[in-house]
Amino acid sequence: MNEPLHRSLGLTDEEAEAIEKLLNRPPNHLELAMYAVMWSEHCSYKSSRLHLRRLPTEAPWVLVGPGENAGVVDVGDGIAAAIRIESHNHPSAIEPYQGAATGVGGILRDIFTMGARPIAVMDSLRFGRPEDPRSRWIAEGVVSGISGYGNAVGVPTVGGETVFDETYSGNPLVNVLCLGLMPADRLVLGQASGEGNLAVLLGASTGRDGIGGVSVLASASFGDEEEEAEKRPSVQVGDPFEEKRLIEACLALLDAGLVVGIQDLGGAGLTCATSETASRGGVGMDVDVAAVPRREPGMAPFEVLTSESQERMLAIVAPDGLDDVLAICDRWDVQASVVGRVTGGGQLRVRDGSSGPSIPASAGRSPVPAFDGPVLGELPAASLHEEAPLYDRPRRRPSDWEAARADTAGNLPPPADVGTDLLSLLSDPSWIYRQYDHMLFCNTVFGPGGDATVLRLKHPASGADTGRGLALTTDGNHHWCAVDPRTGTAMTVAEAVLNLACVGARPLALVNCLNFGNPEHPEVMWQFSEAVDGMAEACEAFGIPVVGGNVSLYNESNGHNIDPTPVIGLLGVIDSLTRVPPGLAWSDGDRVIVLGEGAPELSGSRWAASTAGHKRGRLPELDYEKHRRVAGLVAGLVADDRLSAVHDVSSGGLGVALAEMAVVSDVGFRGARIHDHAELFSEAPSRVVAAVDPELLPEVEEAAAASGVAVTRIGLATGGRFAIKGLLDLELAAIADRWRSPMSGSEDQAQ
Amino acid sequence: MTTKVGVVVFPGSNCEQDVVEAVGTVGGSGELLWHKDTCLGDVDAVVLPGGFAHGDYLRTGAMARFSPIMGAVERFARDGGPVVGICNGFQILTEAQLLPGALYKNRGLKFLCQPAVLRVESMDSVLTRGLTVGDELNIPINHFEGNFICSERVLDQLREKNQIVFTYRDNPNGTTADIAGICNENGNVVGMMPHPERAAHPLLGSTDGALLLKGLVSGD
Numbered sequence: 027m028n029e030p031l032h033r034s035l036g037l038t039d040e041e042a043e044a045i046e047k048l049l050n051r052p053p054n055h056l057e058l059a060m061y062a063v064m065w066s067e068h069c070s071y072k073s074s075r076l077h078l079r080r081l082p083t084e085a086p087w088v089l090v091g092p093g094e095n096a097g098v099v100d101v102g103d104g105i106a107a108a109i110r111i112e113s114h115n116h117p118s119a120i121e122p123y124q125g126a127a128t129g130v131g132g133i134l135r136d137i138f139t140m141g142a143r144p145i146a147v148m149d150s151l152r153f154g155r156p157e158d159p160r161s162r163w164i165a166e167g168v169v170s171g172i173s174g175y176g177n178a179v180g181v182p183t184v185g186g187e188t189v190f191d192e193t194y195s196g197n198p199l200v201n202v203l204c205l206g207l208m209p210a211d212r213l214v215l216g217q218a219s220g221e222g223n224l225a226v227l228l229g230a231s232t233g234r235d236g237i238g239g240v241s242v243l244a245s246a247s248f249g250d251e252e253e254e255a256e257k258r259p260s261v262q263v264g265d266p267f268e269e270k271r272l273i274e275a276c277l278a279l280l281d282a283g284l285v286v287g288i289q290d291l292g293g294a295g296l297t298c299a300t301s302e303t304a305s306r307g308g309v310g311m312d313v314d315v316a317a318v319p320r321r322e323p324g325m326a327p328f329e330v331l332t333s334e335s336q337e338r339m340l341a342i343v344a345p346d347g348l349d350d351v352l353a354i355c356d357r358w359d360v361q362a363s364v365v366g367r368v369t370g371g372g373q374l375r376v377r378d379g380s381s382g383p384s385i386p387a388s389a390g391r392s393p394v395p396a397f398d399g400p401v402l403g404e405l406p407a408a409s410l411h412e413e414a415p416l417y418d419r420p421r422r423r424p425s426d427w428e429a430a431r432a433d434t435a436g437n438l439p440p441p442a443d444v445g446t447d448l449l450s451l452l453s454d455p456s457w458i459y460r461q462y463d464h465m466l467f468c469n470t471v472f473g474p475g476g477d478a479t480v481l482r483l484k485h486p487a488s489g490a491d492t493g494r495g496l497a498l499t500t501d502g503n504h505h506w507c508a509v510d511p512r513t514g515t516a517m518t519v520a521e522a523v524l525n526l527a528c529v530g531a532r533p534l535a536l537v538n539c540l541n542f543g544n545p546e547h548p549e550v551m552w553q554f555s556e557a558v559d560g561m562a563e564a565c566e567a568f569g570i571p572v573v574g575g576n577v578s579l580y581n582e583s584n585g586h587n588i589d590p591t592p593v594i595g596l597l598g599v600i601d602s603l604t605r606v607p608p609g610l611a612w613s614d615g616d617r618v619i620v621l622g623e624g625a626p627e628l629s630g631s632r633w634a635a636s637t638a639g640h641k642r643g644r645l646p647e648l649d650y651e652k653h654r655r656v657a658g659l660v661a662g663l664v665a666d667d668r669l670s671a672v673h674d675v676s677s678g679g680l681g682v683a684l685a686e687m688a689v690v691s692d693v694g695f696r697g698a699r700i701h702d703h704a705e706l707f708s709e710a711p712s713r714v715v716a717a718v719d720p721e722l723l724p725e726v727e728e729a730a731a732a733s734g735v736a737v738t739r740i741g742l743a744t745g746g747r748f749a750i751k752g753l754l755d756l757e758l759a760a761i762a763d764r765w766r767s768p769m770s771g772s773e774d775q776a777q
Numbered sequence: 778m779t780t781k782v783g784v785v786v787f788p789g790s791n792c793e794q795d796v797v798e799a800v801g802t803v804g805g806s807g808e809l810l811w812h813k814d815t816c817l818g819d820v821d822a823v824v825l826p827g828g829f830a831h832g833d834y835l836r837t838g839a840m841a842r843f844s845p846i847m848g849a850v851e852r853f854a855r856d857g858g859p860v861v862g863i864c865n866g867f868q869i870l871t872e873a874q875l876l877p878g879a880l881y882k883n884r885g886l887k888f889l890c891q892p893a894v895l896r897v898e899s900m901d902s903v904l905t906r907g908l909t910v911g912d913e914l915n916i917p918i919n920h921f922e923g924n925f926i927c928s929e930r931v932l933d934q935l936r937e938k939n940q941i942v943f944t945y946r947d948n949p950n951g952t953t954a955d956i957a958g959i960c961n962e963n964g965n966v967v968g969m970m971p972h973p974e975r976a977a978h979p980l981l982g983s984t985d986g987a988l989l990l991k992g993l994v995s996g997d
Binding site for chain 1 (some may be wrong): 788791792795796797798799813822829831832833834884887888889890891893898919921935972974975977978981982
């Protein structure tokens with residue numbers, strides 16, 4: 027193989043030329059490796075940046091928007107919430123357990139980097155069909171990885187979603203969201219400042235794991251299995267105990283005011299952390315590779331600089347605070363080594379101090395390098411970020427777009443037996459979330475398994491209960507987005523808004539994880555651009571700022587691009603949290619109503635996709651004004667304790683919503699006015715099923731009328747059967763059996 | 778006098794603040810103790826909280842029992858001081874041989890975080906002295922290694938001396954004789970896998986855990 031070095035590092039010929047021009051000389055091997063990781067799709071967002079600018083990011087309560095390690099919003103009572111979601115798709119495809127585990131580790135570091143204590147993780151998972159042994163292996167490995175790492179690191183996994191679908195076989199999606207809290211006045215940014223300040227590397231030693239992870243793994247597609255096996259050394263290995271101590275040590279350093287800036291080491295390792303902190307602070311940095319503690323001998327400087335070994339942080343500290351920093355790290359048994367020094371100018375200089383003199387250690391203190399060793403590489407720190415390529419990749423609407431839109435799912439043959447089809451859409455995700463500690467910190471009022479998670483909001487410093495709550499949901503729907511990425515993404519945002527309404531919360535901030543195929547395919551870029559527009563439109567309509575995001579491209583295996591899968595995380599607040607929200611479980615005798623109305627459109631529905639493989643047609647209409655009215659009404663009714671159960675209508679339509687409510691409450695349903703399978707399985711937005719005590723029904727109906735929301739009485743919660751007049755009649759026990767069989771064929775499992 | 782409960786923090790512990798908060802809600806005061814300390818100060822009771830002390834590396838609790846503070850905890854326990862191990866704390870107490878038996882991996886080899894119904898089997902422990910045998914309590918579990926095992930001889934002794942404090946109504950993990958918690962002969966050292974601190978606030982679905990902690994802070 028005589029491939030030029032830059033290509034084997036993942037750089038194109040044009041990019042290599044640009045680097046030479048920037049430096050006014052050919053880069054050496056080390057410098058080239060540093061550019062290769064920083065200019066990778068994963069780190070530079072070179073294909074997506076142009077589009078992401080169209081998202082609304084501002085609101086009075088936004089303290090930090092996109093571009094930092096995490097978005098930060100003011101949630102009142104002097105508390106700020108940091109939130110971020112990130113993908114770990116490619117590593118999880120190769121090594122499910124470690125891929126998912128290090129995904130959790132990475133997102134936690136993004137949060138405590140901001141000065142916030144991580145209090146909750148959500149995971150949004152997508153795998154191939156469970157009948158496929160490999161997909162099953164991936165699913166079980168990912169769930170074990172999240173459980174093994176998340177539980178041990180001591181941050182509860184409070185919810186998420188799991189979807190099984192053919193489109194993800196060979197390319198699973200593992201998106202992990204983390205929420206953290208901090209006193210609003212203690213926001214820290216990942217920047218270096220103050221010439222002479224020291225860069226201290228905290229945590230694990232540096233090994234060869236994950237070298238080139240961002241460029242080799244995350245920014246290329248998968249081919250055959252042999253090729254995947256070769257990529258296995260690029261997957262990092264996680265140690266939750268190291269991370270737990272690192273969290274405690276870093277938060278203690280921040281509490282003591284010892285840190286000027288702090289940055290986690292994730293993708294692109296030390297190269298990213300040193301150059302990002304330096305360029306954000308408008309300074310330069312000298313880095314001594316010899317001062318970096320290593321796990322194995324014989325590592326080349328480029329390996330040290332690009333390793334993605336986990337559980338490491340870079341803290342910028344004043345020299346006179348170093349002793350205190352080392353003392354705190356020692357208390358938590360966290361390794362701390364001075365590896366860099368802030369300089370004037372903007373150059374990032376990599377030196378090798380292995381032969382040079384250094385200040386001798388005094389009383390157990392780690393030596394401060396002299397930073398006078400030979401220079402191995404030197405480049406403008408900002409050039410790794412600001413000069414990164416920006417691509418406006420070609421976009422093309424699919425050539426059969428018009429024909430596809432005309433092909434409505436309404437033309438599909440109706441089911442031979444509606445009940446059988448309904449059963450095929452059901453499954454219980456509790457086998458997943460039972461493996462996650464979702465109760466730690468005693469905040470989880472409403473955990474996995476509902477429309478949204480509800481957490482008590484306690485002050486992060488004093489622990490004092492504010493009497494208010496936070497609500498969180500993650501949502502994605504690739505069926506909708508495959509049919510129409512723009513409307514599908516807007517509907518996803520709308521669904522999240524309604525999920526929050528079902529627990530009485532109003533939305534505050536959105537984060538997104540945009541999982542798409544190969545951006546070099548114009549149709550994939552079109553999907554991406556459309557999805558961004560749909561998200562922008564919906565966020566503007568609902569007044570929700572986008573405070574952070576992550577883009578995962580090249581989700582392609584064996585030439586097959588995944589269906590477009592934008593996943594969103596939505597954070598909301600509950601102004602008075604005095605009781606547990608109603609949830610899905612109704613009581614015998616409750617009247618069951620639908621709030622809101624929609625056309626019986628089957629295009630884009632899970633029924634159409636999973637029973638007929640149909641992913642065409644036109645999505646049902648999303649009317650923002652109508653949606654806002656429904657969400658406002660539902661949130662109000664929940665806050666006023668007027669509903670005994672509530673569930674939004676989404677994937678699987680009214681049928682799945684009603685069946686889930688019946689099965690979790692162990693009380694059947696006797697209904698009418700759902701005339702055919704289209705009305706049962708349509709996923710038209712802006713609708714909620716509510717169960718109401720008969721005495722409160724008039725009041726609820728009046729409130730709906732006052733809000734201009736249609737109400738349809740559809741039946742009664744009662745007995746041991748699940749029956750809809752003229753449509754289906756099932757034993758509740760049959761639904762429960764189907765529901766409880768783990769990894770049953772059905773694909774969507776809200777957690 | 779407010780009862781002062783020392784809650785030991787090992788590296789990897791994660792339920793310590795939850796215990797402090799819950800102890801506060803039943804009128805006690807919680808104070809964190811560091812595992813490298815060698816004395817307990819003036820605490821009236823000790824809790825070893827849940828989590829993954831020392832990463833649970835080697836074996837759950839195997840390294841924690843060698844943390845410097847454990848010498849003081851052992852002396853305190855032998856002098857009759859109330860010591861409660863919750864989840865990982867229970868595992869540490871068995872490793873330290875302050876309680877018999879061991880906690881093995883769950884049947885099914887999966888981590889389990891879920892509600893559980895406990896039955897009070899003994900009123901002779903510092904947690905249950907205010908309760909009645911047969912009382913049912915809703916208190917969640919959260920563990921991978923909660924499957925209590927012991928020899929027949931030990932099991933006979935636990936039964937004879939009334940040392941089985943709680944059993945599960947529906948055995949979730951294969952534990953011997955449905956055991957969820959045990960105590961020593963004097964009843965002052967208690968280990969339990971369920972987390973009472975997670976059932977001490979009305980918004981968390983159950984306040985049954987508060988009944989146990991109340992027993993701890995109300996003293997004799």
